[in-house]
Amino acid sequence: MASNRVHRLTILAIMIALDFLLTPLFRIEGMAFMSSVMNIIAGTFMTPLYAVAMAFIVAIMRILTQAGVASVAPLAIIGSVPGAFLATYFYRLTKKPIMSWFGEFLGTGIIGSLVSAPVMVWFWTFSAHGDEEVLSKASQAQSLLFFTPRFVLATLIGGALAMAVLKGLKYSSYFMHLEKLYVAKGIKEGK
Template identity: 85%
Template sequence: MANNRVHRLTVLAIMIALDFLLTPLFRIEGMAFMSSVMNIIAATFMTPIYAVAMALIVAIMRILTQAGVASVAPLAIIGSVPGAFLATYFYRLTKKPVMAWFGEFLGTGIIGSLLSAPVMVWFWTMSAHGDDELLAKASQAQSLVFFTPRFVLATLIGGFLAMAVLRGLKYSTHFMNLKKLYALESLKEDGLQ
């Protein structure tokens, strides 16, 4: 049993590393679509706790280490965590990867973007200290849908890429073994074991 926990944590660490490294490498300004790719892939074999932990840890690591992310710190968390949770939740309900994509779209593209606007207005206003550029950003973000186009487009791009990767992974015995490994944990979370 302890061996399975170590295996799950090792896989979690690998997913965190991949997300952390790939997101800034393959990026369009204002859109972290690789984060959506990783959330959707994680949703197809991880439990919600592990997927949310992955998204949250990567967001915190990005805030602490990547230069431009600190200026939009709440976006890293608000944009990825709801998507990771809903992607995993919808996949667990249906066992269809496209529903993981739908969960990511709903969680990151819609909910994350709508929550981001008021949070970022507060964050930029509080951290401005007379900086006209940050105050201008805060003024623009007062529109509730200010972040929605970028978040939605990132989840669409990320979803297409994730579907392509998952199509190839379904033939991998290692990936199937990961699903089995997390299935035991899933039963425990649901109180069935």
């Protein structure tokens, strides 16, 4: 039993490392589509608790270590955590990878973008300290749909890439074993 927990935590650590390393390497300004790729892949074998832990830990690591992310700190968390949860949740309901993509789209692309606008208005206003550029951003973000185009496009790009990766992974016996490892844990612990 302890061996399975160590195995799950090891896989979680690997997914965190991959997400943390790949997201800044493959990105378009304002769109972290590799984060969507990792959320969707994690959604197909992890439990919601592990997927949310992955997204949250990566967001905190990015805030603390990547220069541009600190200026939009809440976006790193709000953008990834709901998507990770819903990607896992919808996959668990249907066992279809496309539903993991749908969960990421709904969680990050729609919910995350809509929640981000008021949070970022507050964050930029609070942290501006008289900086006109930051106050200008806060003013622009007062539209609820300010972040939606970038978040939606990131989930569409990330989803297409994730579907291609998952298509290849479905032939891997080890990947199939991962889902069983996490599902067995979820059933026993009620998660």
